[in-house]
Amino acid sequence: MNYRVGDWVEVLGPEEILQTLDDTGALDAMPFMPEMLQFAGKRLRISASAHKACDTIDSYRNRGVEDSVHLGVRCDGSAHGGCQAGCLLYWKTTWLKPAAGPTPQNGPVTSRPSGVDTSVVDRATRAFGPDPSDREVRYSCQATRLVEASSPLRRTDVRQYWKxxxxxxxxxxxMSRYLPLAVYNxxxxxxxxxxxxxxVKGLAGQITPSEVLDLQPGELVEVKSADEIMRTLNAKSGNxxxxxxxxxxxxxxxRYRVKQRVDRLIDERAGVMMTMKTPGIVLEDVVCMGCYHPARLFCPRGIYPYWREIWLKRVEEAGRPASNDSPN
Structure with missing residues (x-):
């Protein structure tokens, strides 16, 4: 089924979806996760075709993904140790059917359907490490298995840009703005x-400055200028x-509002939970647009960038309203 952005679909019931999964809780190596059960039977709109995705584990290049879409809903991490990455969920088109519009008399979303054996997807949230004596919890999710669930995609394969x-x-x-720029770069x-x-060029040297604002969800902030931010970065553009x-x-x-403070993230390569010493800040409606890296051009994953507080400044509520501008 060739869905387009804006199409309405209905997520199949849990029993139907579970019948499509192998013993690892996946279809074509793409896991169906417990966090997705709450959307079973619901109608949602296609937010993006997920025919490709940037590999954040190995190559940091786009890879091809078959028969998948995004529905604008994100993982809440509830079955994965409270991970706060908020990844856009992947939906295999097999798990969906066309719908005419939103769910009639849309009621409250339940955490998971009752009376359904979901043990296969529950078990699939954990992975075993290479050392049997290693008792550290290792998580398995769509992000950690993305390489397995995708295939190499050459940036010169023009079919991806048509898609x-x-x-x-x-x-x-x-397309007319960023594709020529990718060729140039x-x-x-x-x-x-x-x-x-x-x-981006870091200008701070080896020791980078820090600033504590203790920003909280809902506060209005302004992202500093590029020049100001580059003065806080080392030679590798890090802080x-x-x-x-x-x-x-x-x-x-x-200007944007603070969405959340993030300090718990799954290491996608190792599957272990990382705790950030200093929380990163996520801003509302601010996601990676995939505009500038030729190898990851037009990636639709919509990953949240994490912001250091020194890259932001608090804005009084009497200032101009939060911006919803995006590069596209």
Missing amino acids: DFASGNVSLWA TLVSKLGHGRKIPS RGLYFDEEMLPFCGK
């Missing part, structure tokens, strides 16, 4: 001459373990 446009993921305006990298557009890259530049100088 980006035809599915409604990327507008003609965005690729040539700069290969030839070793010129400067990538845009680019105390968090990296600021080109995909974050379009949000500089704009």
